[in-house]
């Protein structure tokens with residue numbers, strides 16, 4: 108089994124220097140984590156009047172892209188994992204519409220950014236299909252309602268019958284219909300992040316790779332950030348290393364989830380024809396367990412990923428279930444001796460965040476240490492905007508939208524009061540070990 112995803116081939120090398128405390132002893136803002144959240148925070152801060160001329164430093168423990176962002180499936184689809192029915196259930200009709208519009212706006216904004224800066228990341232406007240895997244009347248009704256709601260929000264949507272699916276899936280017969288959203292994009296997430304880091308660097312953000320942060324101490328109104336290669340003093344610190352948070356803080360009773368992704372070896376033209384899935388087209392279902400799976404063809408391989416709340420020790424079972432599901436959806440793959448070339452799984456925290464982005468500050472630091480998180484690429488991008496807004500004390504269009512759904516986003520003590528355990532754990536971590 109391969110250790111790294113195939114789309115990393117030719118990309119893995121250190122691009123940014125190691126941190127040298129003799130050359131840089133102070134920064135206005137230190138961002139911990141060079142994934143999409145951290146780079147988005149750096150980018151948006153550098154674009155603001157208030158921070159344009161300030162020293163902004165990103166400290167990345169490994170290489171840019173080696174976290175969740177680079178490993179992701181690269182779906183930029185606002186509709187994935189966000190059924191309008193669920194969103195309305197949570198926020199009401201008006202709030203649900205704002206939440207949906209926010210996600211679609213973010214997708215547009217990110218695509219514009221990629222085009223504006225000429226980031227070469229295999230950006231493709233391929234659309235997505237939410238597949239109906241159960242033919243019961245209940246599910247048919249659900250899909251009709253979901254499609255009607257998306258249309259009512261002005262989102263380009265087509266409800267597909269089983270026969271109409273063959274336009275996209277060739278002879279594959281495992282699905283009973285679907286919801287097609289034609290105007291959605293996918294990217295090669297690794298190439299995107301590398302390109303985005305270069306954009307930030309050109310704007311004046313200092314990025315350091317292979318430079319793990321070991322802890323942060325707040326003293327006399329300043330943060331001392333201890334790294335593997337020396338200390339740096341910072342006026343402000345942004346923790347943008349959410350997906351790795353469990354590695355350095357202990358959160359009792361936090362609910363862990365697991366993401367996983369497998370990939371086939373390169374497929375022959377004949378098998379690709381038999382499967383008939385258009386390159387790039389993003390597909391996913393909604394069948395537990397595992398919670399749901401998503402798939403697409405990328406560079407002649409099938410990517411098949413998903414998400415579960417199973418315990419880690421059951422990962423072998425998750426793997427075999429996933430493989431079985433892939434083979435049942437795409438029977439031509441049964442002809443392969445080894446249909447899986449790559450399997451990766453990792454944990455991340457849900458803690459009941461309801462798939463929403465968040466921001467909070469660490470108590471007893473005069474709000475000079477904040478943490479951000481955003482599940483999914485679009486919300487990871489958004490939480491960087493939230494960090495900028497928090498620091499410049501202005502609401503952007505995006506944070507206005509969030510606030511109009513739920514006032515807690517930018518209210519004082521928001522996350523601290525909602526998630527006291529997390530804040531406590533981060534405070535513990537900020538003391539040097």
Ligand SMILES: Cc1cc2nc3c(=O)[nH]c(=O)nc-3n(C[C@H](O)[C@H](O)[C@H](O)COP(=O)(O)OP(=O)(O)OC[C@H]3O[C@@H](n4cnc5c(N)ncnc54)[C@H](O)[C@@H]3O)c2cc1C
Nearest residue numbers: 140142143144168174175176179180181182320348483484
């Ligand atoms: C397999 C998989 C598939 C996915 N597919 C999709 C998808 O198709 N579409 C979608 O929208 N979302 C997808 N996601 C989710 C999405 O990738 C993440 O929500 C998003 O990338 C999170 O970005 P981040 O910046 O918070 O985290 P990361 O990209 O993980 O960045 C955090 C960074 O912090 C660094 N770090 C950690 N600790 C330290 C430290 N002590 N010092 C310095 N640096 C540190 C890490 O090395 C890492 O690079 C997927 C996730 C996975 C894992």
